[in-house]
Each structure stands twice: as C-alpha cells, then as structure tokens.
Amino acid sequence: MLDSKTTVLFVKKTLPDGQPCAKCRDIEGRLHKDGLMYLVDDVVPAREDDPSSPGIRLAERHGVERAPFFVIRRGDGDEQVIDSYLAFKRWFSDKGSTTDDLTDAVDKHPDLAFI
Amino acid sequence: MTGFEFEPLARHLSTQEPEQILEWVLNQYDNLALSFSGAEDVVLVHMASQIRPGVPVFTLDTGRLHAETYKFIETVRETYPIELEVLHPDAGQLGKLVRDKGLFSFYRDGHNECCGIRKVGPLSRKLKTLDAWITGQRRDQSPGTRAEVPVVQKDAVFSAPDRTLVKVNPLANWNSEDVWAYIRLNDVPYNELHQRGFVSIGCEPCTRAVLPNQHEREGRWWWEDGAEKECGLHAGNVRKAG
Numbered sequence: 036m037l038d039s040k041t042t043v044l045f046v047k048k049t050l051p052d053g054q055p056c057a058k059c060r061d062i063e064g065r066l067h068k069d070g071l072m073y074l075v076d077d078v079v080p081a082r083e084d085d086p087s088s089p090g091i092r093l094a095e096r097h098g099v100e101r102a103p104f105f106v107i108r109r110g111d112g113d114e115q116v117i118d119s120y121l122a123f124k125r126w127f128s129d130k131g132s133t134t135d136d137l138t139d140a141v142d143k144h145p146d147l148a149f150i
Numbered sequence: 151m152t153g154f155e156f157e158p159l160a161r162h163l164s165t166q167e168p169e170q171i172l173e174w175v176l177n178q179y180d181n182l183a184l185s186f187s188g189a190e191d192v193v194l195v196h197m198a199s200q201i202r203p204g205v206p207v208f209t210l211d212t213g214r215l216h217a218e219t220y221k222f223i224e225t226v227r228e229t230y231p232i233e234l235e236v237l238h239p240d241a242g243q244l245g246k247l248v249r250d251k252g253l254f255s256f257y258r259d260g261h262n263e264c265c266g267i268r269k270v271g272p273l274s275r276k277l278k279t280l281d282a283w284i285t286g287q288r289r290d291q292s293p294g295t296r297a298e299v300p301v302v303q304k305d306a307v308f309s310a311p312d313r314t315l316v317k318v319n320p321l322a323n324w325n326s327e328d329v330w331a332y333i334r335l336n337d338v339p340y341n342e343l344h345q346r347g348f349v350s351i352g353c354e355p356c357t358r359a360v361l362p363n364q365h366e367r368e369g370r371w372w373w374e375d376g377a378e379k380e381c382g383l384h385a386g387n388v389r390k391a392g
Contacts (some may be wrong), residue, residue: 121274122307132274134243137266140274144307146292146299148265149350149370150185150210150273150285 041109045075046090048102049082058142059103062120065135074127079106101143119143156304164301168320169197171301175282175318176202182282183208183235185273186226188219189341189351190329191286194320195230196338198284203231208276211236212268213244214353222341229339237272244268254355261356261371268353277308282316290325291350291366326366 045066047059055063066072081090081102093099093106097116105117107126117123121132121140132140141148163171175182176198183206184198185191198205209223227234244267247255256264277283289299305317321329326349333340343351347359349366360369 117306119307125308125310132271134247134263134267137243137270137274138263139266140270140307141262141265146287147270147273147307148261149287149291149352150187150269 041107042076043074044077044079044093044106044108046079046081046093046099046102046104046106048090049080051084056102058101062103062139065120069124071124071127075105156302160300160302164323166301168194168324169201171318171320172198172284173201175284175302175316175320176205179282179316181280182206182284183276183280184284185209185286186223186234187286187351188215188223188226189286190326190333190344191321192222192226192338192340193329193332193336194284194286195226195232196336197320199230199232205232206235207232208235208237210269210272211238212353213239214268214355216343216351216354216357218343219341219351222339225339235276237276239268240271243271256356256371257373260374274308277305277315278310280315281313282318284318284320286321287319288321288324288326288329 045063047063048056049059050056054060063072063078066075079090079093080088081094082088085091090102094102094104097104097106097114099116099118101118105123107115107117109115117126119140121136121143124132124136163174166174172194184194186195186207186209188209195207198207211220223234223236226232247263247267251259251263283305287299292299299319299322301320301322302316302318305315308317309315332338341348341351347361348357348369349360350370351357352370356371358369358372360366
C-alpha cells in the first residue's frame with residue numbers, strides 16, 4: 036500500500052459548462068462504488084477551455100491524450116501515470132477484474148481488442 | 151524485476167530483426183509465452199519454435215471465431231513444436247452478458263464490453279502468471295492512433311505493483327508486405343481467410359474482408375463511429391484560452 040509520502044492525483048476533464056466529461060463521471064462513480072476514492076489525495080481539473088489548468092499541464096508533461104488518468108507522485112518527486120481504471124485497481128489490489136474494468140481497459144487501450 | 155538496463159536495451163532492440171529480438175527474449179526469460187491470434191502472427195510461432203522448441207504459446211478462444219480460424223489453430227498446433235494453451239472467457243461474466251444483452255450486443259453497444267469479457271479477461275488472468283509476453287503487434291496496423299508500438303516495453307496495463315511484466319513486439323517495425331514475404335519464402339501455413347480478402351482477422355461477427363487499398367482495420371467493427379472525442383486531451387480539442 037501507499038507510504039505517507041506518496042500522493043495520488045485523479046485528473047479529470049471538465050467541459051466549458053463546468054461539467055466533467057462522460058468518462059470522468061463514469062470512473063469517478065466507480066471509484067466511489069468500489070470504495071477506492073479514499074486513495075485519491077487530490078482531484079485535478081483539466082479544463083477544456085484553459086490550457087494552463089493543472090490537469091492539462093500534467094497531461095502535456097506526461098504525453099497523456101485522454102481523460103481521466105491518475106498520477107502517482109512519490110516523495111522523491113518521481114511521477115507515474117496510470118491511464119486506465121483497470122491498471123489503477125491493479126496497482127492497489129489484486130482482486131478479480133469486473134466487466135466494467137475490462138470494458139474500460141478496451142476503451143483506453145483499443146489495441147487490446149486486436150490481440 | 152528485469153535485471154537489466156531497460157531503456158538502452160529497448161533502443162538497441164528497436165534496430166534488430168524479429169528473429170534477433172525473439173532470440174533475446176527467449177534467452178532472457180523462462181517464464182514467458184507468445185500470444186497467437188490465428189492470423190499473420192503465425193510467423194512468430196514459426197520463428198520462436200525454431201529458437202526454442204516447446205515454446206509456450208497461448209491463443210484466445212472467444213467462442214466466436216471463424217471455423218477457418220479454429221482449423222488454422224489446429225494446423226499450427228500440429229505443425230510446430232509448441233505448447234499451445236487455449237484460453238477461454240470467464241463463464242460467469244460471459245453468461246451474464248449474453249443473458250442481459252444477447253449474443254450481438256456489440257452491434258448496438260459497441261465492441262468494448264464483449265472484447266473485454268471474451269479477450270481481455272482471459273488475457274489478464276494469463277498475464278498475471280508471466281514475466282514476459284510476445285505479441286505480433288505492428289506499427290502499420292494502427293496508423294490512425296498516435297500510440298507507438300515499441301519493440302520492447304514495460305507493460306503499462308498488466309504490470310503489477312511488485313512485478314514488471316515485459317511486453318515484446320518483435321514485428322513492430324515490419325509491415326504487412328514484410329510479413330507476407332516471410333510467409334511465402336518460408337512456406338509458413340496461413341489462415342485460409344486471407345485468400346478471401348480478410349486481412350485483420352478477429353471474431354466472425356466483427357470481421358469482414360476489405361477491398362484493395364482499404365486499411366486492414368476497416369474490416370473490424372465497421373459499424374462503429376470511432377470519433378468519440380469528448381474525453382480527448384490532445385491539442386485539437388483543447389480550446390485556447392481567451
């Protein structure tokens with residue numbers, strides 16, 4: 036599990052009307068449903084109408100092209116990006132994958148459907 | 151752990167031919183397996199079984215493959231000295247999908263849920279047991295995405311906190327022409343669907359033949375609109391301030 040110096044960021048995109056994008060709403064709902072929201076230290080907005088918003092800057096820094104995504108920031112400043120909910124759950128537990136997790140994995144990584 | 155400097159090695163391997171890449175990974179890892187889809191990636195089975203007879207190979211039986219693909223998988227099993235494992239979806243998850251949404255939900259809801267259950271589920275369970283896996287993925291198969299297909303990578307999806315899974319794509323730098331030249335030159339058996347215009351071969355309801363000069367991926371999930379961009383963060387759909 037996490038040590039006290041590790042921070043988990045959940046980056047979600049918000050549309051010009053202030054609402055989160057559909058996928059971000061879905062994943063945030065699953066974080067709550069699965070009881071994993073407590074792992075998230077900060078929800079970082081990536082505002083569609085503000086390229087300087089912290090979430091957009093994080094996405095640019097890590098070359099991430101789709102929201103939502105997670106950033107694991109360690110005490111030494113090292114950052115790791117996790118860009119699917121399946122991978123995020125794997126990171127913290129080794130429970131079996133639900134159908135929602137598997138669907139999300141294909142959505143995030145379309146090449147998996149070609150295996 | 152991998153036990154070697156990853157980035158310099160990845161750069162070195164990216165300049166090598168598929169046989170050399172396979173030789174490296176087959177010598178580096180005991181606990182690995184080759185993923186075989188029943189299509190052009192048979193060239194990897196041909197190469198790997200010569201380097202390491204008895205090499206573990208797995209294939210995903212989604213339950214919806216063409217009869218020709220099942221026959222071809224058997225041909226490969228009989229032709230090459232490999233340990234072929236056929237993986238199946240979780241019966242509970244698949245049963246619920248079919249019970250709730252029928253046998254053709256992908257035409258209505260898109261293919262992600264069905265592929266998740268029939269492919270990613272069994273793949274995920276298998277990969278939990280491995281240190282490395284080999285795929286036939288190539289860069290020329292996905293020209294529309296920005297995603298790179300490196301020759302070797304730490305698998306970002308299936309690695310665990312305490313275990314790095316290495317993914318090796320020996321054909322990353324080859325194109326379809328290279329693959330077919332190799333098949334002809336080495337008399338490698340191939341799926342007879344290729345003779346009928348099928349290029350990228352998946353499940354029967356989700357695969358169709360393509361016309362000359364059509365990209366191979368136009369033969370897969372052709373009824374879907376691939377332009378779902380709401381969640382995109384790339385410059386094209388992030389509006390400039392002011």
